[in-house]
Amino acid sequence: MPNEIELKLRIAKEDIPHLRRHAAVRKHVTGKAVTRRLVSTYYDTPDLQLLDQHVSLRVRRMSGSWFQAVKAAGHSLAGLHQRLEWEDIISKGEPDYTKITDPSLTPIFDNPALWQALLPIFTTDMQRTEWQLDYQGSHIELSLDDGLLIAGEHSQPMIEIELELKGGKVEHLFALALDMQSDIALTIENVSKAQRGYAYYRDFPQKPSGAKPAGLMPGDEPGEAFEKAGWECLRQLQSNLSIAMQGDDPEGVHQMRVALRRLKVALSAFGCHDDMLSDEIDWINDLLSRARDLDVLLYDTLPGLRLTTDELRQAQAPIARAQKRAYSLLRNGLKQPRYQRLLLMLGHLFATPQPTKHTTITEIATPHLRRTHKKLLKQGRHLGKLSVEKKHKLRRLARRLRYSVELFSSIYPGKKPEKRTAKLLDALKHIQSNLGTLNDIAVTSQTLDNMSKRNPGLQPARLAWQAIAREREKRHIDSLPSLWKTVRQAPVAW
Template sequence: MAREFELKMIGPPAALERLRRAQWLKSLTAGRANTAAMQTTYFDTSDFSLAEQGVSLRIRKQGRRLTQTVKSLNGKTAPRWDRAEQDAAVSAVAPEPALIEDGYIRKKLTHWTEAGELKPVFETDVRRTAIPLMSEEGLKVEAAFDYGSIRALGAKEGVSQPVAELELELKEGDSAALFALARLVARETPLRFSLESKADRGYALAQGATDKPVRAKPLTLNGDMRTSDAFALIMHEGLKQMIANENAILRGRDVEGIHQMRVAIRRLRSAIAAFGNAYDHSEIARLKGEMKWIASVLGCARDWDVFQNRTFAPVFAAFPKDSGLFAMAAAIRRVRRDAWAQAVAQLESERYRLFVIDIAAAISGHVWVDQTQSQTALAEDKTCPYERPLSKTAQKCLDKRLAKVEELGLRMADLAIEERHELRIRLKRLRYSADFLASCYARKSTKRYLASLSDLQDVFGELNDDAVAVQLVGKLLQTTEDTNDEPPEADLQRAGGLVIGWHMASGERLWEQAQRRWRRFADAEPFWR
C-alpha cells in the first residue's frame, strides 16, 4: 500500500475562505486549483468491525470515476496522520475485496461481503478545491479545501453534520516542514489541528456519539518493541484523547469533557515522567510547561463542576430553604460560568492551537531521540535507552513509581495533610504508568493489582474533593465580598460553614477507608515482578 502523510485542520467555513484568499498562501501556489464534487460511501459491518481495527473502506464517485480506497494505520506504532492507503478503480458503488493488496484485510472483507454483512454506514457529499503548493525549500503539498456534509445511513439515517476542513497532504519533502506549514495556518486563522477524519466523524454520527466525552482507550504494547516506539504510541494516544474531547467542551459544554481532557493531559505528563530523563528533551520540557498551563485552566472549571455537582448539591438538597445556601447556589453558578468561559477561550486561543500542533510534530519526529547518545552507545557496543526493549524499561519504570508510593504509604497513619495530597499524586502516576504498560503482561496478573490501585485512588480522590471544597468556599466568600452581592456576608459565611462541616464529618471515615484499602493494595503482588 502507498503511504499517506496528511494533516487536517478544521474550523468555520469563513475562516477557510479567508485562508484560501490569503496572499501568503497564494505566494506558495505552484499550479492551477482544481475543484471537484465528490460523493463518498463508507462500508462496514453492523457492529463496526472495520473501524475497531483502524481500517476504513470507501467508494468515491468523482465525475464518472469510481474509486475504492482502503486506509489503515501505517504500522502498529504509526500516528493517525501517517496512514497506509490503496486505491483501485471499480465499476459500481459496491466493495470489491479482490482488488485489495493487504491479504489480511482482503480475507476479512471477502468473508463479510459474501455473508452480506458489509453495508453502507454513512456517506459524504463534499466539494473540494485542491491547490498545489511549493515552498522555496522544495516542500510540495496539496492543500485541499473541503466543504459539504456527512450523513448517517442505516439506523441513524438522516442525521448529518456540515464539513469545513483543510487537508494538507505531503507530496514531497520533510514532514517537519509540513507541521511548520500547519503552524502558520494556526497563527493566521482560527483553524484547529484535528485527528478526526471524515470516517471518524461518520462513525460518530452512525453511533450517535458526536460531541461526546472520550475516555482513554486501552493500549496494546509489546514487550519486544523499542522503548522509543512505545513512548511515541503512548504520547499519541494521550494527544488523541485530548483532541477528541475538544468538541465535548466547545460544542457540547459537557462537564465530563473537561474531566477527560484533563485526564489526557495528566497521562501525557505522566508518560514523560515515567520514561525518565532520556525522553525529557528540551522541546518536550517546553511542551510540559504548556500542558501545565492548559491543565490549570481546565482544572479551575473542573473544580467548580465538582463543587457544584458533588460537594454543594447534597447539602442544598438537605436544606433547600436556607437563604444562605440559596444565595451560595447563585454565586456558584456565576463563578462556574466564568471559569468555563475562560476554559473555552483558551481552547480557542492561538496558543492552544500551536501547542497541539507542536505535540504532534514532536511525536512524529521522535524529538526526544538524542543522536549523539545513540551513536555513543553504538560505538561502545551498548544498547541506548531508545532501542532498549520495552520489557526492560517497563519493569524499571514501574519499580520506580511503586517505590515513590511506598515511601509515603508505608507510614500511612502518620501522614500530614500535605503528605496525603502528595501520596494521591504519586498513586495517580503509578496508575497511569501501570495502565500504559499492563498489556506487556498477562491480563490475569494485572487485573487484581489494577483494581486495588484504582479503589485506593478513588478514596484519595474523594478526600481531595473535600480539601478543595474548603479552598473554594473561601474563594466564593471573597468573590461575593468583592462584588458587594447580597445577602449579608454573615448568611454566606454560615452557608459556607455548613458545606464544609457537612463534608468534614465524613473525612475521618474516608481516611479510615483509605488505610484499609492501602493494606489491601500493599498485599497485591506487583504484576511486573
C-alpha cells in the first residue's frame, strides 16, 4: 500500500525560467531533466459515487503507455499532501477493474453497477518537466506542470510544482521549498488537481473550523506529540484561510487567531523558542487582530446600542470603512511570500525530529502545566487591586493554561483525571470569558474615542457605548471574585 508524499506549490508563469536555472536545482540535480506530455482523465459515476467515498480514479497517457491510479483521501497541510496511491500499467485508455485488488478498495470497486456507470468527468493536459534531485541525502522528484484542466465546456490554466519524496525525509521537502522560495514567489497549494476538477460538479462550501483534539497519547514520544500538536494548529489555521480572505464570515478571522494562539502555546510547551518564527507569527496575528476588533465593533457592539436608525447608519459607515481597510491589509499579508514562508517554516519545523532529553510526553506536559498553573494563581492574588494591564495579563495566563490543558488532557486518562480536567476547563473558560469581555470593553472604548475624533457621526454611538460600558464593566468586575475562587479550588489532573 504505497503512500504518496508530495509538497505542492503554485508558481507564476513568468517565474518558470527562474525555477529552471535555480541554484537549488542545478546543485542537486542528478541527471538530465525529462519533459513529456501527461494527459490524465478522471472517472466517476454521474452522481459522483467515488467522490462520496473519498477516492479518485485516474487513467493517464504517458510516454506511449497507459497508467491507472487509484488514490484514497489523505490530508494536505502547509502544501504537504499525503495519501495512499495504487498505480498500475493497463493495456488501453479506460479503467481496468481487474487491477484493483487491494482489500481496502474492493468493497468500493467490486461492484459491476459502478463500473458500468463510470464515465470521464474531467481531464488534465499537462506538459511536465521532471528533475531528479539528491537533496541532503533524500531523493526528491521535482515536477513542473504547465497545462489545462478541462471539464466539459470549461477549462482553466494550471501551473504548479510538485516535490515528491521518493526516498528520505519529509523535512527535506520543506527545506528545498524554502531554498527556492527565497528567490521565487512560490505559493502553497493545498488543493489537488482532482479537487479542482470536482469543483465544477459540486460546491464545497467553506465553514469555519474550530480546534480539534491533537490526539496525544500517554505513550507518545515527545517528537511524535510535538508533530501532532503542530499539525493540528496548522490544520485549524489553514482551514479558515479562505473564509478570512473572503471576509464574509467574521468567524474565519477569529478561528485563525485562535489557531495562532494555540500554536504559540504548543511551541512554548515543547520548548521551541525561535525569535524569528515568533516575530512572524506576531506579524500575521496583528493583521488578524485589527480585522477582528472591527468585526466585534461592527457586528456585536453597534447593534446593541440604543441609537436611532440615522445614528446607527452614521456610526456604521466609518467603522465599515475601517474594517474594509483592515481586511485589505490582511488579504495583502496573507498573499505575501512572507506568509507563505512562515507556513513552510512551520511545516519544516513539525516535520523535523526535535532534540530532547525527555523520553515521554508526560515529562514535558506535567512540568509545563504546573508552571503555568502556578503563574496563573500568583498573578490572580489581590485580584481586586489589579490594574487593567494586569487583568489583561491574567486573562492571557488563563487562556494559556486552558489551551495547555486541552492539548495535554488526553495523556492523563481515567475517570478521576477526566473529571478534574473538566472542572478546571469549565472554570478557566468562565474566567477567560469574563476577562475577555473586560478587555473588549477597553478596546472598544479606545477605538470609539479615537475614531470619533475624526468622525463626528460616531459621537452618539460613543456616548451610548459609555453608558453601557460602565454598567457592563461593573457587572463583570463584581463577578470576578467568585469566578476566581472556582479557578483556585479547581482540582488538577497532573
